[in-house]
Amino acid sequence: MPVLTELARPxxxxxxxxxxxxxxxxxVSRLTGVNPVTLRAWERRYGLxxxxxxxxxxxxxxxxxxxxxxxxxRWIERGVAVGKVGQILAKxxxxxxxxxxxxxxxEPGSDRQWQGQLKRAVGEFDEPQLERLYGQIFSSYxxxxxxxxxxxxxxxxxxxxxxxxxxxxxxxxxxxFLRARIVQRLLLQRCSQAxxxxxxxxxxxxxxxxxxVAALMLGSAEVEVRxxxxxxxxxxxxxxxxxxxxRALVLFSNHAPAAELPRxxxxxxxxxxxxxxxxxxxxxxxxxxxNASVGCLGSDGRLMMQRLRQFLGGTLDT
Numbered sequence: 556m557p558v559l560t561e562l563a564r565p566x567x568x569x570x571x572x573x574x575x576x577x578x579x580x581x582x583v584s585r586l587t588g589v590n591p592v593t594l595r596a597w598e599r600r601y602g603l604x605x606x607x608x609x610x611x612x613x614x615x616x617x618x619x620x621x622x623x624x625x626x627x628x629r630w631i632e633r634g635v636a637v638g639k640v641g642q643i644l645a646k647x648x649x650x651x652x653x654x655x656x657x658x659x660x661x662e663p664g665s666d667r668q669w670q671g672q673l674k675r676a677v678g679e680f681d682e683p684q685l686e687r688l689y690g691q692i693f694s695s696y697x698x699x700x701x702x703x704x705x706x707x708x709x710x711x712x713x714x715x716x717x718x719x720x721x722x723x724x725x726x727x728x729x730x731x732f733l734r735a736r737i738v739q740r741l742l743l744q745r746c747s748q749a750x751x752x753x754x755x756x757x758x759x760x761x762x763x764x765x766x767x768v769a770a771l772m773l774g775s776a777e778v779e780v781r782x783x784x785x786x787x788x789x790x791x792x793x794x795x796x797x798x799x800x801x802r803a804l805v806l807f808s809n810h811a812p813a814a815e816l817p818r819x820x821x822x823x824x825x826x827x828x829x830x831x832x833x834x835x836x837x838x839x840x841x842x843x844x845x846n847a848s849v850g851c852l853g854s855d856g857r858l859m860m861q862r863l864r865q866f867l868g869g870t871l872d873t
Contacts, residue, residue: 575670580606589628698772753795769835805852831850
């Protein structure tokens, strides 16, 4: 990662400027510890920051730009290539933006309108109404749209809104509701005659609901996906696969990969008697570091099932 070599030694930010003061590039470098050459590269090559320009062409940065630079540094320190950081930042910011409050009289017809109705049902802890909305959404849209565009964005919004009082309980209520119904759907897909595909979440990354949703996206009447318990030890996956003899093992995460993950995956693939695949946002971020023994299904539910079937059928190259 050549950009890392250009980072300057971090300097302590002793005198923070006022939030509205535009800052020249040398001041941003002093506050963040990032060399001006790197700041310009992040702007030109990757579009990660967008300072305003004066008539003479000087770059001026806001405090929001400084926070963005610090966020970029945090992802780089976690082993994410700088070229992938923009994708992460875009998804993170989309999650932070809450859906607007909507009037109760509006007819359902958009993602935000559905989320507005979900918000009211969850805020009242009204499970019968939530059940009705859940059924209406499922009858109106395809499975990927239901989860990727409506239910999970609202779930993530609730997960981040722990204040004011009551938001944590609302998130737990909605999370429990979704987990129970997805487990029911996965049980209906079970087939005692067929070998399952195993799905395991990477340790300490994410919530059980995200793994269950991924399993539902990947499964079908022809492909049963069985979810291993959250916290499944990575080093014991080979043992589990020897006992269950699955058609494939899928590892899932929506978090940035640890620096050693590609090496561990490549080594795990050599010990398995079934294909090893990676799903979720981690697949998008780590795919360039994996060898041909690990298949990447991506993070889009519209494509994950198709890619899994192609991998299992031997018609899609890793």
